[in-house]
Amino acid sequence: MNLRLQEAFAQVPALLADHVLLSAAALLLGLAVALPLAVGASRNDRLRRIALGAASLVQTIPGLALLALFYPFLLALNSLLAPLGVALPALGFLPALLALALYAVLPILRNAVTGIAGIDPAIIEAADGVGMTPRQKLRLVEAPLAAPVVMAGIRTATVWTIGAATLSTTVGQPGLGDMIFAGLQTQNWTLVLVGCLAAAALALTADALLGLIESGIAQRRRWKIGTGLIALLMGVAVALAPLVMTSSRAEVVTIGAKGFSEQYILARLIGDRLESAGYEVRYREGLGSAIAFEALVRGDVDVYVDYTGTLWTNGMRREDNPPRDEMLAQLSDWVSDTRGARVLGRLGFENTYAFAVTQETAQRYGLQSMDDLADVAPQLTMGTDVEFLNRPEWASIRTAYGLAFSGTQSYQPTFMYRAVESGRADVITAFSSDGRIAASNLFVLSDPRGAVPNYDAVLMVAPSRADEERFVSALTPLLDAIPVEVMREANYMVDRDEEKVSPSAAAAWLAEQIER
Amino acid sequence: MDRKNGPAVRFDGIAKSFDGGGSFAVESLDLEIAGGSFVALVGESGSGKSTLLKMINRLVDPSAGTAAIAGVPVAGQNPADLRRHIGYVFQNIGLFPHMSVAENIMIIPRLGVNEIVNTVPELLELVGLPDDVAERLPSELSGGQQQRVGVARALAGEPGLMLMDEPFGALDPVTRDQLGETYRALHDRLGLTTIMVTHDMAEALIIADRILVMSEGRIVADGSPEALLAGEGGEEANALIAVPKGQMAKLRQLEQRS
Numbered sequence: 001m002n003l004r005l006q007e008a009f010a011q012v013p014a015l016l017a018d019h020v021l022l023s024a025a026a027l028l029l030g031l032a033v034a035l036p037l038a039v040g041a042s043r044n045d046r047l048r049r050i051a052l053g054a055a056s057l058v059q060t061i062p063g064l065a066l067l068a069l070f071y072p073f074l075l076a077l078n079s080l081l082a083p084l085g086v087a088l089p090a091l092g093f094l095p096a097l098l099a100l101a102l103y104a105v106l107p108i109l110r111n112a113v114t115g116i117a118g119i120d121p122a123i124i125e126a127a128d129g130v131g132m133t134p135r136q137k138l139r140l141v142e143a144p145l146a147a148p149v150v151m152a153g154i155r156t157a158t159v160w161t162i163g164a165a166t167l168s169t170t171v172g173q174p175g176l177g178d179m180i181f182a183g184l185q186t187q188n189w190t191l192v193l194v195g196c197l198a199a200a201a202l203a204l205t206a207d208a209l210l211g212l213i214e215s216g217i218a219q220r221r222r223w224k225i226g227t228g229l230i231a232l233l234m235g236v237a238v239a240l241a242p243l244v245m246t247s248s249r250a251e252v253v254t255i256g257a258k259g260f261s262e263q264y265i266l267a268r269l270i271g272d273r274l275e276s277a278g279y280e281v282r283y284r285e286g287l288g289s290a291i292a293f294e295a296l297v298r299g300d301v302d303v304y305v306d307y308t309g310t311l312w313t314n315g316m317r318r319e320d321n322p323p324r325d326e327m328l329a330q331l332s333d334w335v336s337d338t339r340g341a342r343v344l345g346r347l348g349f350e351n352t353y354a355f356a357v358t359q360e361t362a363q364r365y366g367l368q369s370m371d372d373l374a375d376v377a378p379q380l381t382m383g384t385d386v387e388f389l390n391r392p393e394w395a396s397i398r399t400a401y402g403l404a405f406s407g408t409q410s411y412q413p414t415f416m417y418r419a420v421e422s423g424r425a426d427v428i429t430a431f432s433s434d435g436r437i438a439a440s441n442l443f444v445l446s447d448p449r450g451a452v453p454n455y456d457a458v459l460m461v462a463p464s465r466a467d468e469e470r471f472v473s474a475l476t477p478l479l480d481a482i483p484v485e486v487m488r489e490a491n492y493m494v495d496r497d498e499e500k501v502s503p504s505a506a507a508a509w510l511a512e513q514i515e516r
Numbered sequence: 517m518d519r520k521n522g523p524a525v526r527f528d529g530i531a532k533s534f535d536g537g538g539s540f541a542v543e544s545l546d547l548e549i550a551g552g553s554f555v556a557l558v559g560e561s562g563s564g565k566s567t568l569l570k571m572i573n574r575l576v577d578p579s580a581g582t583a584a585i586a587g588v589p590v591a592g593q594n595p596a597d598l599r600r601h602i603g604y605v606f607q608n609i610g611l612f613p614h615m616s617v618a619e620n621i622m623i624i625p626r627l628g629v630n631e632i633v634n635t636v637p638e639l640l641e642l643v644g645l646p647d648d649v650a651e652r653l654p655s656e657l658s659g660g661q662q663q664r665v666g667v668a669r670a671l672a673g674e675p676g677l678m679l680m681d682e683p684f685g686a687l688d689p690v691t692r693d694q695l696g697e698t699y700r701a702l703h704d705r706l707g708l709t710t711i712m713v714t715h716d717m718a719e720a721l722i723i724a725d726r727i728l729v730m731s732e733g734r735i736v737a738d739g740s741p742e743a744l745l746a747g748e749g750g751e752e753a754n755a756l757i758a759v760p761k762g763q764m765a766k767l768r769q770l771e772q773r774s
Contacts (some may be wrong), residue, residue, distance in 0.1 A: 126610025128575060128670065130624050131600030140623075144614050157560065 007502055008194035011179055013242045016198060020177040020239035023165045023202075026097050027158055028105030035150075037105075038112030039138060048113060055106035061162040063103065065319045070095035071291065076300050091295050094206060096168035096175075103164055104157040111153025115146030144217075151214035155207050162203040166195070169286045172256075172295050176202075181286035186261050186494050186503060187414055205235065215468040252280040253471075256295055256304030261414050261494040261503065262351060262433060262487065266305045266457075268507035270475065274303075277474035289387055294461070302462045303475065307351055309453035311335070311393045321396075324454040331458075341464035344475060349433050349484035352392065352455040356430040356442040358420060369446040373427065374401040381407040383416050383425030393453060400451035414495070433457075433484055435492020457482075481514045522676040522709030523586035525549040525572060530581035532567050537579070541567040543733040544581065549726075551676075553712045554703055556641035558756060559730035565713045568730070569679050572711070573602045585677060600624050603670030603708075607682035609662050611654035617665050618650040639668040642733070644698050651746035660691035669697060671706075678703070680712040684719070696723050718760035721745065729753045 041048035044055055054382055058066070074090035081088070087092060119142060127137045166177030179195030182188070213224045217222025253274050257267035263286060271281040293315055295301040312318050316334055321327075331341040355370055362368075364374045373380075382405045388394055389408060397403065405427070411419055417436045419425040430437050430444070432455075437444060459478065465471045490513075493506045501509075527547040533540045542564040549555050557565040570576040571583050574595040582589045590598055604641055606765050618636045619626075637647050643664040654662055663683065670678060683699075684692040700723050705708050714720050720727050721741040729737035729744075737744065737753035744753050 120608075120610070120613075122606070122608030122610035123612060124606070124610075125575070125606065126604075126612070129573070129599060129604035129610070130604070131596045131598070131627055131673075133596045133627075136596075136627060140626075141612060 004188070004190045004502065005194070007504075008179065008188075008191045011191075012176075012194065012198050015174060015195075016202065017240050017243040018173070018352060019162070019165055019177075019199070019202065020236055021243060022093065022096055022100065022168060022175060023158070023162045023206075024236055026100035026161050026165070027104055027154070029097065029101035030108060030157060030161070031154070032229060033101065034105045034108035035112060038109050038116065038150075039142075041109070041113050042116040042142070043134070051109060052113065055109050058102050059106045063099075063167050064170065066103065067096060067099045067167055068288075070099050071171060071294075077314060089298060089300065091172040091291060091298065092300050093173050095171050096165070096173040100161050100164055104161050105162065107153045107156040108150070108239055109153075112146060112150045115149030115153075116142050118149065119145050123472075127436050148214055148218040151217060155210045155214065158206050158210060159203045162199060162206060164265070166199055170288055170291075172284050172287050172291055172300060174282075178283075178285055182503075184412060185259050185263060185286070185414065185498070187500065188502065202239075206232070209235070225394050241368060251278070252282055253302045253465075254282045254284055254300065256287055256292050256301035257283065258289055258292050258304075260431075262431070262491050263305060264503035265490055265510060266347075266505045268504045269478070270305075270459075272504075272507060272511060273474050273478070274471070277470060279471075279474075288426055289291055296460050297341055299462050299464050302465050302471075304460055305347065305457050306460050307455040307457055309352065309393065309425040309455040312453060317392075319392065319396060321450060321453050324456060327454055328456065328458070335460075336466070340466070342461040342463075344459035344461050344468035344472065345479040347457040347459060347478060347487075348480045348482045349487045350454060350456050351431050351433040351487075353388070353397075353452050354430045354432045354437065355427055355445045355447075356420065356437055357427050357445065358371060358423075359441055359443050361426055362443040362445075367443070367445060368399050369448050370397075370403075370451070371448060372481055373445055374403050377403050377405050377427075380405055380426035381409065381424075383419040383428040384408060384410050385413050385429065386410045388429050397451045400449045433487045433491060434468060434495070435488045435490075436495055438488065439492055439496060457487075478514070482510070486510065486513050521552045521707050522678075524551040525677065525711065526584045526587070527568075527571075527708065528582050528584070530566075530571060530578050530583055532571065532576060533579045540564075540579075540733045542571070542578075545733075545735060547728075547735065549709065549711065551709050552707055554700070554723065554725045555712070555732060556724035556727045557711065557713045558717055558720045558727055559715065561715060563730040564733040565730045566681050569681055569713050572677075572767050573604055573679055574598075575604075581665060592615050596627075600627060601675055601677075603667075603673065603675040603678035605663070605666050605670050605680045605683045607679065608683040609659075609666045609686075611662055611665055611669075613654055616651050616653060617657070620654065620665055621650075621668045621672055623669060634672060634674065639672055642671060642702060643668045658691075659682070660687050660695060663687060663695060664698075667695075667702075671702075676707075676709060678710045679709050680710065682713055682715070685714070685716075692719075699723075717756040721757075721760070725752075729756060 037051050041051045071090050074088050074095055078088055078090065123141060127141045132140065144500065165175050166180055168175050169177035169181045176195045176199045179191050183191030183195060209228045213225050215227035216228060255267045259265040267285065271283065275281050284295065287295060289310060292301065292304055293306060293311065296304060308331055311331055312327055328346065335341050335343050335429055354372060358446065359365060367373055389410060409425060416428050417440055420428040421440055423481050429440060459475055490506045490510045493501045493509065494503055527545055529544050529546060530542060531540055531544045532542045557569065559565045567576055571578050572585065572590065574590055582591060584590065621636055621639050636650050640647060640650065644666050645661060649657065649661065654665065657665065684695050688694065696719065712724065724741065726740060727744055728735050729749060731752050737749035739749050743749065744757060747754055
């Protein structure tokens, strides 16, 4: 087996455990909501219309959006509950659980309502005629006769839930989606494939076992129902075993990473150092930009790397652009005073937005600076990452230079570089520490008006670890230790198409450079 | 099962409208049915006969008036409890498909009626079925056998009163005839009060002691089979009787010719 495959498979057990726990909990919650609702709906026409309507509406919301919506929802709920001293986690398990449970409701509800409605009216008349109370009718007649149809709904919900649970990575809940998102970012297709296959195998297994129970109910074969149930429970127990084993160990540190190669590499670099210092390490990768900082403040993540400009504009909501030392000083104060977390210091390189074009484009339009770009922008299309167009930096850059492109298109970072190389985008918002700028021979336009803020990479430490001597001293050697050229090379090792290495290998290489 | 005398049933000013008073399925009606009698309610579909029947076991609640069994109004009684003590048999049988014949028959005892003494073999014997059907599922039985199970299920609660809504309507003529005879014998042996809804006047004439003809929510004729055959039932009853009479005359002609 080749190394990459081995590395990918090594990640499966722990992530599978999280995936199974989340999916099973979401399904149980979905069942607990859907079944009583279905009984009520079959007795009351208005409730049925409302319940089915609401469930269908939820189903039209894309899974990713539904997950994302629970973040502000839970934050708002928290501010309401704050006087009661209740604080719900807005990231991780809870929002993922709620979103997936909501998703699971529709197929179960719809099938249960259909199943009860589909019972021969003569049988219902007989049930009433022999003197069953509504409760007896439900238990003795409606439930057993609707059960096969309900089970079919549960199977659909199970397959959906297991599939949609791969998206929970984006709200900071680990699962098999971690492998898919990380693999997509670093173009490690082995990782993507293994993640997909694991999720598919899980879904198929669960579906097959539920199918066995379904046919057992339909044929009134108790042994089939029993076998299916026991296998299902055992499967869940086995899948959860790694979770129980790790949680028994103390001193687990969670390292966060946003969803791009540099972050994956730095997370491993930090992780390796903390492991040497005796900590047990866990990774939360593929976090959204805004979510990462919140996760740190809440203590869901103990340490991660962020960029000064990002926190300046998104966190502090500042629109001015002071010199880099001043920005760092103000940011550090703000982080510790208002959030209790700590900016440990700069890593030594900057990862700012760099407006980049191909050499041909630069020559054809005579482009040197962003001022030149503004003149020809109406003839050009711009490719960006998925966040950029909605970030305040874009608004201020656009105003500063009067940029008006003929079109914009967002890409996953990997595909953004492909887009500019293939000519589908004329200008991209590249990252200055990205090895692909040099590798693709792109021309970076200068910023004479200083409109692009500083994006010094900084180490962020959670409130609970801010004063932990052992923790801090394990990370201090990383400060001011990574020049931009070195970071660029490490990034390129992961991003290039030939001879790619894994983020951990790049992190090991990076560590060697630092020690030199 | 010992013979006992079934209860009397009485309606006082009973009426039912399904559209809030626009039209009446049953129009203000007074009626006394003697304990132990076998009464047939005959009429076209939509004449209100099923509605009248279902107001006795509260499958339908009246818009006005009362129904009473053995002098006790049904309106004040718990519907589930009331129905466990009244046999109910209807055209579509409604056996529970996921339960064996035995489980179907013993459903009323299972619902919590304590004084039951009948066993499954006794009940099967009453309705003329062999013991070995007890463990089968309803789907493995013929239509006639299924309705025999339906009757056995209704009798398991030891009711004094049997309500039957077109009980043999879906069966083939031979089965129908046999089952009709079996049931009439049971009625006599157990001393039941039976009220049977049917649209078939011939069946009513043969099986019942008293025939009520309903039309548009009203009772338009009331008499013994003999009286009705003698033309004492009035215009609507005569029109209904004319059909089997005419058929009989034609059959007799055919017989004489051969």
